[in-house]
Amino acid sequence: MSRQSQRIVVGAGVAGLSAAWYLRQAGDTVTVVDPDPGHGASHAAAGMIAAVSEVVHQHDRIRPLMLASAAAYPDFVAGLERAVGHPVGYRSTATLAVGATPGDVAAFRDLADVQRDAGMTVEGLTVRQTRRLEPALAPGIAGGFLIDDDHQVNPRTLLHALTEAVCAPSGDTGPQGTILTERVVSVLREGDTVTGVRLADGRVLEADSTVLCPGTALDGIDGLPEAASVDLRPVHGDILRARVKPGRPALLDRTVRGLVDGRAVYLVPRADGEVVIGATEREDGFDGVSLEGVHQLLRDAQILVPGAADLELTEILARARPGTPDDLPYLGTVPGVDGVVVSTGYSRHGVLLAPLCARLAALLASGAPPEHRAPQDDHLLTTTSLERTP
Known part of the structure; x- marks a missing residue:
């Protein structure tokens, strides 16, 4: 042999x-x-x-x-999944890009032009259409875009x-x-x-x-x-994990990637009720969690999804991602x-x-x-x- x-x-x-x-x-x-x-x-x-x-x-x-x-x-x-005999945390739910202000929507619209030019599918939505897909979104959002081909895994x-x-x-x-x-x-x-x-x-x-x-x-x-x-180079990011309180319905079905006055924030809902909220990017050499970054994420997440305030906050952490020039x-x-x-x-x-x-x-x-x-x-x-x- x-x-x-x-x-x-x-x-x-x-x-x-x-x-x-x-x-x-x-x-x-x-x-x-x-x-x-x-x-x-x-x-x-x-x-x-x-x-x-x-x-x-x-x-x-x-x-x-x-x-x-x-x-x-x-x-x-x-x-x-065949090898281990159980699910591995993959969800094929779509992604919503949501702008808090008209300027944020304009930024997403410009980006959608680049994405479509690359052969990708991005569907522009009205505020009503966006909130029909995700009712927990704030009534004051300025608009959204549906991206069916973007999914998630835990x-x-x-x-x-x-x-x-x-x-x-x-x-x-x-x-x-x-x-x-x-x-x-x-x-x-x-x-x-x-x-x-x-x-x-x-x-x-x-x-x-x-x-x-x-x-x-x-x-x-x-x-x-x-x-x-x-x-x-180390690019640090602060990220939060929260959970729907017992007995409450799911907050979101789809991943929400938002802009709030130009600041990026996302909320990624898991099937078990967890919601991941992230993430900052900083190159300050600090390995710990930034209070300013956490405050920004909590504030902007609630601007887009007010019901996020009712989640149980379960984890706050930071990690260094390996960036290149x-x-x-x-x-x-x-x-x-x-x-x-x-x-x-x-x-x-x-x-x-x-x-x-x-x-x-x-x-x-x-x-x-x-x-x-x-x-x-x-x-x-x-x-x-x-x-x-x-």
């Missing part, structure tokens, strides 16, 4: 665990290493699968990535399912994977080939290939100077080095891009020949290359 390929995945967020799941499905033996599995940026994320809503001016290069990954989500979810439920799928006993999907709660301090090298990683406790793990998905922690992993072009992720091999793949820099798109980028990372890590790639994969990998020109 041939030896099973050994793979190491550094990082147990949605990017790393999804890549580990793809590698396991290919029959590889996978070890995932993270000092706090599932509790980084993915733990805080709202989970909007918003390939349309996230389109902004002058960000043309990321659109094919977003659209391809959103299109892959139903099959990704279906395969994962990242925490997804992370638990991915962990379960990676670590399930050996079966049709390959050898049982392992998750180690430890920090990687360096990669191991034999000349121009990465052969594994060294852990903070001194242990050494060897593998045929290593996938680095540690978010902003990539800077703390030594031994890979060839990856100096990977330029990451051009807002594109880094996904690819490291120039001049074999045996290692970098997958990071997903900023606010980590959950959306998980199915596509994890599949591509697994293909690169396994050394799959070009015929195993989809027709557009090479173009997408050129976009995310570590050697790209910003």
